[in-house]
Amino acid sequence: MPRLEIAADGFRLDDRPLRIISGGLHYFRVHPEQWADRLHKARLLGLNTVETYVPWNLHAPRPGEFRLDGGLDLPRFLDLAAAEGLHVLLRPGPYICAEWEGGGLPSWLLAEDGIELRSRDPRFLGAVDDYLADLLPPLKPYLSTSGGPIIAVQLENEYGAYGDDAGYLADLAELLHTHGVDVPLFTCDQPSDLARGGLDGVLRTANFGSRVDAGLAELRRQQPTGPLMCSEFWIGWFDRWGAVHITRSPADAAADLDRLLAAGASVNIYMLHGGTNFGFTNGANDKGTYRPTVTSYDYDALLDEAGDPTPKYEAFREVIAKYAPVPDEPLPAPAAKLVPTDIELDSCASLLDQAHLFGRAVIADRPLTMEQLGQSFGFVLYEAVLPAAGPAVLRIDEVRDRAQVFVDGQPVGVLERENHEHALAFTAPRHGAHLAVLVENQGRVNYGTAIHDRKGLLGRVTVNGEALADWTSRPLPLDSLDALAFIPAAPVVGPAFHLGTFTVDRPADGYLALPGWTKGLVWVNGFPLGRYCSRGPQTTLYVPAPVLRPGRNEITVLELHASATSTVELRDRPDLGPRDE
Incomplete structure (x- = not known):
């Protein structure tokens, strides 16, 4: 059976040298009926491999539930990759970042007070164990050792930017092996984090988009022998609301790809095809200020959001042809488009009048978080009664992430986490006026220690300094509009x-x-x-x-x-x- 070998001088497969030339393609960001098209275009580019993350939070939307159907039919995606003759680098997490909601960690983990994500906390590792027990057995036939396309599996993701507990990484490695992974493992980190994020005996790879020589030199310093690989060669970037669309010129990106391949390194191009954060699945960043990511994950990639080849695709194809066989086939034409x-x-x-159709209200002495309500995505509608008429100041410790405030059905203002807003003044028209606060989860933080990102109204909520009692919290996941x-x-x-x-x-x-x-x-x-x-x-x-x-x-x-x-x-x-x- 074929097995990827990590030799002192590089990768070998079936006892032959292998340079991995891969591209990122996340099946969960692409409509499943379009997977075959995107994989075919990967092969036409000259790639021999594709990379995908696995979003734990979509596959396990609730504890004890696991899905591998529809747009989450990973075995079908792997079959299609194999049909194109492509190897697969599988990145199952448990944490994936990916500018994805919560970095792929399921929100229900945060229903546990004090849980430490990405750590040896038994509650976290126990949940990871359950996840891998569900995910990996159906994928066993797809490992290269069983004749399938998966040649390597990632152990965690850029862990060096988060922590330095080698014991945690060792625990994950043991879980992967326990659940049947017998192909090589690898870690990936930015060059400055390689020492913190690696595990002895596991291949280290580096992530960068420029300064190729410096990145490879640091990887070699941390790992004196073995393959050189850039697991995320960033050729574009993601966008956030309120900013500009970030792009990178094809010539600049192609020149750095040439430097990588000329150095003998393997590469995973991030992204071959970015796709879309459909629904509520975009992530966010918070390095002092909360910044939600936009819906498009175009990423200025080689294939645009509709899967059409870009000038960057053509430039990369020319570079790859200098180092590896490229199919002698014409570039695919853009897909047909609708008539405007x-x-x-x-x-x-x-929405407010029909909110009862989406979820059952829960009564408590304070607003409940989304996680306490068993909810991952969407909105929560909080309701209470104002104690008196006249001027009022509503103050909320933490708004996660955007609160629209209504009094007797009339909008009186908005509080946004992004703007560090906590207080709103209005006039209550009468004693016993109805207060409604509609809170949107705009995307859980996907990077850094802020991933412990509970949603809704957190902490104390007061009006004129006094806490309100008898709140109702109604989940509005909006997963179906049929009613x-x-x-x-x-x-x-x-x-x-x-x-x-x-x-x-x-x-x-x-x-x-x-x-x-x-x-x-x-x-x-x-x-x-x-x-x-x-x-x-x-x-x-x-x-x-x-x-x-x-x-x-x-x-x-x-x-x-x-x-x-x-x-x-x-x-x-x-x-x-x-x-x-």
Whole structure:
């Protein structure tokens, strides 16, 4: 059976030298009906390998539950990779970063007070043990030692940027072996973290996007023999709301790839194809200020968000051809796009009026967090009664992440974690007025110690210095909109769903634009495209062809504030915002 060997002078497979030329492709960021297309384009680029993370939080949405179906059918993705003759580097976590919600760690871990993630905390390691016991046995046939495409498995992810407990890494290695992993393990870290993040006996690899010679030199200093590999060669970057669209020139990125390959190193290009943070799955960063990531994970990658080859794809293909065989086939043409059209949204439904359809309210003496409610994604609606009429100051210790405040159904303001806001003044119209606070989880932090990121209203909540009692906390995961009752469009105060229909003759990729709308989320035929925000930089949402059907289609927009129009636009090209160049 073939086994990847880590020799003093490099990788060997079937006793032959192997240079890994890989590209990042996350199956969970791509519609499953498009996996084959993206993998085919990986092979045409000249890659011999693809890399994917595994998002624990999607595969195990609740304790004791595990999914390998639909868009999470990892065995099918591996079958398709093997059909293209591609090896696979599997990165199962438990932590993946990836600019993904919570770094892939399931939110239900945070229901445990005081739990220490990414540590030897028995509660954390016990959950990891259960996860690997569910994930790995179905993947055993896909290990190269069983004739499958997986040639190596990552042990944790950039751990040196988080901690330095070699005992924790050793525990993970033992769990992987216990659950059947018999292919080589590897770690990856930025060059300055290689010493902290590695484990003796496990291959170290480095992550960087520039300063190639320095990165490889530090890797060699930490690991005097064995293969040189850059496990994340960053050729672009991710975007955050309110900033610009980050890009990197094809010539600059291709020149650094040339330096890497000329040095004899193996490489995983991050990203071959970034894809999309569909639904609520984007992550966030918090290095003193909370910054949520946008819906698109285009990443200025070799294949754009719709999977079309970019100029960077062509530049990289020319470089790879200097060092490895590249298929003598023409570059794939861009996929068909929808004909631009306007869509009228002519029905609506108030979120606050129909909140009872989404979750059962829980009564307590304080607001409960999402994790205490058993909820991962979406919103929580908190309600209480104001004790007196007149001027009031609402103060909240921690807003995670964005709170819209209503008094007797009227909006009175917004508190945002990103702006370090904690207090809001308003006038209560009467004794016993109804206070409602709608809190959005805008993405759990995916990097650094702030990953212990519980959502909702945390700590004390007071009005004029006095704590309110008898709160109700209602989870609004919005995982299905089927129960909503729509009426013909009419002025709506506060958050509302807007519904419209459109027809297509033949499904094709498209982009949805919402000029005149403020902030919210979009679904097409029940498929969650993701978040939009007038702050930008991203102003269009990718609509994958497989979510459409010939004939009539439905679009639902949850607008959290108000819109200046009742129409949205289907376009044939994306707009990810002003570039940083």
